[in-house]
Amino acid sequence: EGVGPQEYTGIKLQVIEWSKEAQNTLGSVKELENKNIYLIAATLRPETMYGQTNCFVATGITYGLYKINETDVFLCTYRSARNMAFQGYSCEHGVINQLAEVKGAVLIGTKVKAPLSIYEQVYVLPMENVLATKGTGVVTSVPSDSPDDYITFQDVKKKSAYYKVDPSWAAFDPIPIIDTPSYGNLTAPNVCQQKKINSQKDRVQLAEAKEIVYKEGFYNGVMLVGDFKGKPVQEAKSLTKDLLISTGQGFLYNE
Numbered sequence: 551e552g553v554g555p556q557e558y559t560g561i562k563l564q565v566i567e568w569s570k571e572a573q574n575t576l577g578s579v580k581e582l583e584n585k586n587i588y589l590i591a592a593t594l595r596p597e598t599m600y601g602q603t604n605c606f607v608a609t610g611i612t613y614g615l616y617k618i619n620e621t622d623v624f625l626c627t628y629r630s631a632r633n634m635a636f637q638g639y640s641c642e643h644g645v646i647n648q649l650a651e652v653k654g655a656v657l658i659g660t661k662v663k664a665p666l667s668i669y670e671q672v673y674v675l676p677m678e679n680v681l682a683t684k685g686t687g688v689v690t691s692v693p694s695d696s697p698d699d700y701i702t703f704q705d706v707k708k709k710s711a712y713y714k715v716d717p718s719w720a721a722f723d724p725i726p727i728i729d730t731p732s733y734g735n736l737t738a739p740n741v742c743q744q745k746k747i748n749s750q751k752d753r754v755q756l757a758e759a760k761e762i763v764y765k766e767g768f769y770n771g772v773m774l775v776g777d778f779k780g781k782p783v784q785e786a787k788s789l790t791k792d793l794l795i796s797t798g799q800g801f802l803y804n805e
């Protein structure tokens with residue numbers, strides 16, 4: 551990571567239905583009634599949002615629900631909420647207004663609407679490698695183009711009982727959204743298969759796959775779907791970012 555600030559696109563995944571456990575803990579919080587509640591994910595690849603199949607949280611991270619204005623509540627880490635409060639996302643500049651707290655484990659199975667995704671609604675699933683110290687602590691998942699997302703998604707599908715996940719929450723296939731000359735239209739699954747990566751614990755192999763997939767997608771990829779179909783990824787990236795922002799489905803987030 552460089553010395554300058556990192557610019558992410560904050561993606562607003564609206565809660566459609568809480569998991570049973572989340573309903574039990576948050577259902578009685580008066581300030582959350584009739585509000586639009588969004589899990590906020592930080593991404594460097596806004597053009598891949600067409601391929602979201604789920605959203606990841608870490609079971610051990612404590613998330614907060616923060617009042618942003620009269621209608622909207624953001625769910626993210628305290629650390630990112632504090633950053634956002636200095637970037638125009640809070641009731642009062644620099645002041646955070648926490649309405650409730652929830653462990654990631656409780657959120658698993660929550661149904662959300664992921665902006666631009668080809669799937670109408672997707673679910674919150676667990677990921678071990680989500681860092682509390684980066685982004686919002688919420689990672690939106692694009693298994694077609696992210697080796698981390700692909701391997702974790704496969705892991706959760708295979709061991710759904712162990713991860714306490716209803717198989718229907720993970721019953722979504724990776725979507726071909728970007729075509730590349732070297733690895734076809736499912737770059738992350740293809741590279742992971744070539745490298746025989748089987749588990750989210752294969753950190754070294756995954757880091758190598760991530761590098762290959764990122765370079766191939768970014769420099770040689772062409773969009774197969776969505777508003778910028780036919781355009782190179784390098785152009786689609788900022789166009790999709792602008793689209794997400796102008797439609798209120800995303801915003802710039804720096805840290």
Ligand code: A2H
Nearest residue numbers: 592593594595598679680681684685687690691692695696
């Ligand atoms: B990216 P950087 Cl398709 N912990 O978005 C772990 N990973 C996190 C995170 C956290 N707290 N917050 C964000 N991320 C992920 C899409 C994507 C991403 C694709 C391909 C590669 C990729 C869909 N997931 O990232 O350390 C988010 O996943 C490869 C680096 O700040 C975010 O972008 O460079 C990226 O890591 C930010 O990582």
